[in-house]
Amino acid sequence: MKFRVLGCFGGQGPGFNLSGFLIEDRYLLDGGAASSTLSFEEQTKIDHILLTHAHLDHTCGIFFLADNVLGQRQTPITIYSIPFVINSLKEHMFNNVIWPDFTQIPNADSPVGLVKGRSGAILYTGDTGPTKKIWKVVASVKELRAIISV
16 A cells, blocks of 8 residues: 655644645545645545544645646545534635635636726636636627736
């Protein structure tokens, strides 16, 4: 069995990583260190995450991992935990206030923002990036003056 310690520390600093263990490149036990220690390619290989509890030192890496692998995988990553932990993450983190709800995006009906004013329109994709659908939508916007994609 291939077992890799990503981190096992309650804080983060040079040489000290948050909690996380990788098994067979596909299974992550806690995700504190997932995005800070794994390459983007390694992150895309993760299929399953088991979270022991909702403390940031065990979960914060999964928020960045979700952003990093968005659009890079054919299947979603499955997160396992007790209902209290899953509900805590949905309510307090994946809530579109603290962090995007990656269980709901990309959303084909609302992929980006389009700002219109008297002198024209600006397409703003935000940091979720453009989609194929957005180019079809904005093709009909004659007053489009700028496109911002960060």
